[in-house]
Amino acid sequence: MSSPKSPTEYDDIGDIDITLMTLRKPTELKKVIDSVPKPVRSVPKNGLPMWYRLGLESKLPVPKMPLGKIIFARGKIGEDVRRVGLGGTGPQPTFDLTDPYCHNVSYDYVPMHDPHLAHHFAQKPARNRMKFLGFCTKDGRAVCSLKEFNQYRKYLYNQFMDRIHQEMKRLDERARDDLTLRRVEVDVARRLQVFIRAERTREHLERIAQEHADEWAEKKRQAKEQEKKIQARMKYLAEYNEKQRKERAARAYEKQNRIKQRVQAAAEMELRRKITMVRQWRANEKKRVNRLKQEKEAKQKRLETEANNKWMARVEAQNKKIQEESLLLKLYAEDMNAGAMRRAKKAEIYAYNTDLELQRIRLANWKLMHGGHAKAAQLVRKMGVEFEKSKRGAKGMSLELAHRMAAEAMTTALSTQGDALMTLGQARARMDIETILPPAPIKLLDEVLESVVMEFARRRVNLLLRDVERVVRHRAADVFFVDYRPRPKKSMKKHKRYSMQLATELARQYATVQGQAILFGDIVNIQSDETTDQIMKSVKDRPPTPVPSKTKLAEVTFIDRVEDLPDPVAVPSYLPERRKLLEMVNAAAKLLSRNVSQTVHKGMDVTIGKVTLPVMRHPMEWGEAVEGLASAVVNNRVNADCADIRRTGEFLANRILKSLQQEMKIEKEKKKHPKTSGDAESEPQSDFYVPDRANSPEKEESPKT
Template sequence: MSSAKTRSLESELGSIADIDITLLTLRKPTDLKKVIDSVPKPIRAVPKNGLPLWYRLGLESKLPVPKMPEGKIVFSRGKIGEDVRRVGLGSDAPAPTFDLTDPYCNNVSYDYVALHDPHLAHHFAQKLARKRMKLLGYCTKDGRAVCSLKEFNQYRKYLYNQFMDRVHMEMKKIDERARDDLTLKKVEVDVFRRQQIFVKAERAREHMEKVTKEHADEWAEKKRLAKEQEKKIQERMKYLAEFNAKQRKERASKAREKQNRIKQRVQAAAEMELRRKITMIRQWRTNERKRLNRLKQDREAKQKWKEDDANNKWKARVDAQNQKIQEEAILLKLYTDDMNAAAMRRAKRAEICAYNTDLELQRIRLANFKLMHGGDLKAAKLVRKMGVEFEKYKRGAKGMSKELAQRLASEAMTMAVSTQGDALMTLGQARTRMDIETLLPSAPLKLLDEILESSIREFARRRVHLLLRDIQRMVRLRAAVVFFGNIRPAPKKRELKQPRRVHQIASELSGHIGGAGGRSGSIAFGEVENIPPVTIFDTEMKSIKDRPPTPVPSKTKLAEVTFIDRLEDLPDPIAHPSYLPERKKLLEMVNAAARQISRMVNQRVHDGMDVTIGTVTLPHMRHPMEWGEAVEALASAVVDNRVNKDNAEIRRVSEFLVHRILRSLLMEMKEEKMKMKQRASSEEQKDFYVPSNVTAG
């Protein structure tokens, strides 16, 4: 299969001359590349509608000056009034700090740009100002601030410095571990080197002492000869100094004479050069007039040809780069597919071996289980015994026969469930169902099942409605305390009500659900009643510590007891709420949904608030929802046991709640700002001093 894929991909590479050479030129992933790729790269490093190869250039590279038609690419760092130095680094990047390594801004320019000042956004948003800026070419139609290629490259250099700071932080952690190992190794080498030097110095000292004793007279004679030789050298140096001084004086006199001759020649040459320049300038002016007239005639003819040629070259360049990127992608896909195919073959062989082993183990386990428990024969005997006892119990009823009793016993044992594992309870449920089927036909039973299903779903809807309402209320209260902290005055401590934690929402909901009476609009499965014992003994009961274990009867005997005893003596699975697994499971699912949704909503609401400027960022909802749709979606997930963090309905409901909370906070913030503006205007209208009525004396 991999060879067929390879041949199909190689057929698409018809224009590539040599695939092996092109594949060798591609950069393979390395450990350093993995470290760099682990750090998220800044955004907005390439302008819109840029060349394809620009997206593959590193941030350290400048964008070249391409020959392109006018208006093909517009260089812009961001929208007007947007702080591009923070937005370009991404939302998860750390805040930029002072760079003390470049105090005079030689590497990166930090000039003030008024178009990207957030405090002037309201001024540039005016219609007249925006229209004037578009006319002068300072912004585009969609509100982006236009900049030059030099300014854009400076912005790329700033992004590169911030990106490399984060990369160096990651590499520093790796280097610290290697530096510790290298330090230990250097210490060991230094200790060994010092030991060798000490041993060598001791040996040299001992050798010098021995040689000094043997050659003391010979060294004294050599020292005397050296002193005589030094005296001769000093006399020779004195003679050479006197000779050199005499020679310098003679050379200085000859240089002065030569300089005078050169000065006379230079003056004559300057006069001749002046005459030549005057003649040349006159001739040049005449030729320049002729040349300008000729260029004016040729410029208009060549203008159209240049525009057509620029458009053709630009189109050819874009096509060539797209073709190169496509060729490299196909080659890397060939390389990756070969590696994946080999891995898939190995995994498939391992999976086949594991599957065969599991089948053999299951076969052995099933054979042992049948030998230990009697297999399907024992269950068939139990059902057959139940059918016989039920036929005896209902003998004489209308339409009762042995075949009907056996069929009802088989269906009842299949439908009877007991979460506690009590055999007598399971048989009691089966008998109750068999009695109902003898009294009611199959159609009412289906109707009862549908009514039970609808009641369960209505119960889930009511609980989910209360859950979403409480989550919205609690999260909005906590977010409002943070969001309006700088605007509204803090309440007094005695009036301050501490908000509950997020994980207390589940306990509050469980209190609503587990109450005896419940809420007025909820559906409950019945109250729990304490049944008093039938008989009370006056005698003291014996301890069960040393009592022998009670023998457990077989299921066949239990079946006989079920149909022989009275129906009132058997435990009723419907009236006793502890044997209803649906209610307990629904409450567990609702509590799990409460924990997950409250955690997700609280985190996203705090991420969407900007306390500094007092605004929020509403999340983008691909599919808008209503309150009823959210309740129905979460209720379906609770009933179908699909409450987990990867569920799409949980994520949609959380996004819906986040959108509602942030929108309400935004509307309330607008009202608060309007009130503050009205108060400020009313205070400005008041006079600082109001004179009282002056009465004439």
């Protein structure tokens, strides 16, 4: 039997469905066949597992196996395998006259399975000689060929089907007996009901008779008289019927004599016809035997020729395969050498870049050691001291709490580089909120801010995806439909390649933040209210504007009144979070446009006008793409290796290539069925000729109008 599959092999649901469809479903006939024991010895010892699943009507195939792995034997020497192989439980086989010439099953005489020669083969010299010649095994089994074994299986199949037919006949008889018994039971029940009704009627009549005795006596006398009349009538009819029967018997005897004479004449004619038929059959049989002999010789010659041709083809195929393998090994060795050289060069480049990165890290650490963290810690301490002074007397306020709140507020405010004064203003506002409000409202405010930032990112990403799809599709369509939509000739300038043109266009649209759809509204140029005639100095010649230190800014922020400071929420253009989101969206636009343009360029075949859709491991919708890219923008995960950028790029490329594929089908249909003139487009087609419409010009012009 075949070994069971491992659980990993059932991952492919399609294969399991196909296997279930090919399996045979159990039926009532299958149950009857399984109830009959199959003949033994239908499969040789050490046979293949699949042979036990084959039915007896199937032949055992010729396997490719080592010499002596499977030995075909029908039984031991001296056994009558045609009776032993059927087993002793079922009925013994009877004469089968359905195949008188043994076309289906061969009944050749086999001396080794003759029970009368068992004493001869049991002798030791004869047994040793047979073992030496290979006619029997060590345990006394007679060796046969695969063809003889398949003939033996066909014999077992015929006997097995006879037993199945007998079993089906027995089941049919049993079913008929059960049906008869059920009918008898129903009839007995019906007769019992009739008898019960008759008894009830008789009891009722007796009761009425006792009540009306005189009336019934008169009726009884009349009934006796009527009975006498009926008996006389019946006697007369019996005599009449006897007379009629004797007359019919005489006529039937005469008719029988005539039939006997005709039957004798027909028998003589049939005998002559049979003699003629036997003579004709013998002549035809002789012709058939000669024809079969000629066909057998021709078939043997044809098989020998086919075997020789197959052998020569196999030799040529193996020689060709050896040559191909040697060529492939040579190519493989060359590829491995080239790959080794590429890997060595790549390792050198990687080592050089690693050294540069280590130098950059050392430089950054050196800068941090010389005042980076120290200045930040000094600023936080100064903020804590000033905040503790301004909020002194508040419930639970201490210098340690002020320092901790200042550190948290500065960490939140310094998420991006922005205006120093506005950053400190945000920290001041957050520390005031934490002092006044309990933690729960602060958490709600944080959630509201996060939702607002996420919604802002979604809107910008949605506009970004639409712009990228529009620009890339427009540029790809110009290249893809160049043979189907020819443009007018322009000046003889050398055009850039498709990738360079698209990169230039996208860089022009998404390189800067100003003037694009991913910004906060449109840019409005505000004219100055005052003009001057004096010559203004250029920025290059101006002295540098003095910038106060962060320590002084902290003193100003926490000492002055809050009303004098600019509100970071009321002035949205100064929010560093918004600037950070715009920078992330800008970076995402550059990466996404490059990825989509490269994927679309690879999927287009301009020569034949076909599109190859990229393989999407995870199908997406528009909302999923917007949500994934927005989360990457908010979480500062926009880089060349970002999975959301890659999946969104595949999604947009798939949409663009699908639209190009549909438009190309339309263009090809138009090119395949061109229309001759504008009249043919406007005038409807008609299957009949109308003379009035052909003669009158008004009716010809009516469809055009």
